[in-house]
Amino acid sequence: MIFLTGVTGKIGGETVRQLLNKGASLRALVRDEAKAADLKAAGVELVVGDIANADTVRKGLAGAEKAFLLLPNGEQQQAHEKQFTDLAVAAGVKHLVKLSSMEAVADAKTPIPQAHWAAEEHIRASGLGWTMVKPNFFMQNLLASAATIKAQRKLFLPMGDGTTGMADARDIGAVCAEVLTGDGHAGQSYEITGPEVLTFYDVADRFSAVLGEKVEYVPLPMDTFREKMTGILVPWHLNAVCELFREIAEIGLDHTTDTFKELIGRDPIPLKQFITDHKAVFM
Template sequence: MILLSGATGKTGRHVVDRIIADELPARAWVRNPAAADALRAAGLDVVVGDLGDETLLAGAMDGVTRALLLAANTPAQLEQERRFIAAAESAGVEHVVKMSAIGADAGADAVLKSFHGQSEDRLRGASMAHTIVQPNFFMDNLLNVASTIAGQGRFALPMGAGRVGPIDVRDVAEALFISLTRPGHENRTYLISGPDLLSFADMAGVFSEVLGRPVTYVEQPPAEFREQMIGLGLPAWNVDAMLELFALIAQDRNARVTTEFREITGREPRDLARFIRDHAAAFESA
């Protein structure tokens, strides 16, 4: 039995799709009861609740041999991940795969990178096998600015001239799925990226080429981004945590491209042009 936390999230849902397609026995952990019925209909066992519930965690680990640790970015993330790892260890789970982040380090200044780093350290010290997957910048984050790309031919973000190796979330999910279900990935840490090292101005150029019209990148002041996100209803903690990550990008700290996705999967990752074509309806002007 495989336990899948974060089963309905941006990344987890793609892992679930692969699990269902391969008809593997799995238990999906979801926070929203409304998501449970569809997963049950697809043949999965389902647990509904919060990862901070230790009693629920202990029950969810019953009969589990492999588990995916994929927690939401909240102030409670670190404690939830620690409890998940402890519950897995107590239950005799054989292998835990954790989705982490590029630059994860317990001593990192950015709170989310610190959370991931501390969780990684706890997992490496546990009795079961582990795999840690550290993705670079998600291409899918660009869907958050799709409306201005479509309507104004521009997008604004506080990334400066920083470069990233953007990766499609479908490829992140593929790396997690294979690490979880195939042998040979035990006790490994993978830093995965897309094939190209790109600044956000470079990305605007790719958008222009694929969409056949000019798209420009505008460097947005962090304070303006913060005000905009708070105005949209995002919690201040999450916005500030994002801005810490964006500041590192602006400092070129995510300027990494690796071949480790190919090492895991045996194929090349999708490039940004492919991502844009696959999501063309979101980016095309009305």
């Protein structure tokens, strides 16, 4: 049995759907049972509560052979991931799969990848079997720009000339599902990218090609972005996102990997396909 967190979100949602297709026996932590009604109907056992509550997490981990740990970014993410790891050890879990980030490295300079790296180190030292899934920027992040693409044919982001090898959440979920059910993944860190390194000017060009109308990328000054997002993200999160995006603008994520194809046996989804599949949202 596999115990999962984050199943009502982007990557966890894809992961759990693909695990159900494989016939896996699943239990999931959810905060709102109604949001996971479809999963319950599909046979996923639900444990209702918050990741901060150790008793709830203990209940979820009891009898689980494997666990999947995905948490949203926040000031407490690292502490919650460390607590989850310690509770997994105590529960006798054999293998923990953590959704981390490609930017999480030993000398990470900004808070989100630093928190991921610290949690990874804690897991590696825990004695559990482990696998780190470390994706690039998600294509699904672009859904947050759907309103301006739809209304103005403009993509406003503060990434300057920066690059990413953005990946589709469906592909990242496929990797997580494979790692949780296949063999040979213990002790591995998998960097998952899409098929191409793109600037956000390239991203706008892909939108223009699929939508049949010119879409323009407007690089925002970071202060303007910060102002726009104030009140939407709490201060710690807003600052961490600005630092992360500044790093993309200044350094970029300038390589792709073959890891997805090696694990799944097909090419990763290109951005044009992602836009085509979500065309109704952007038109």
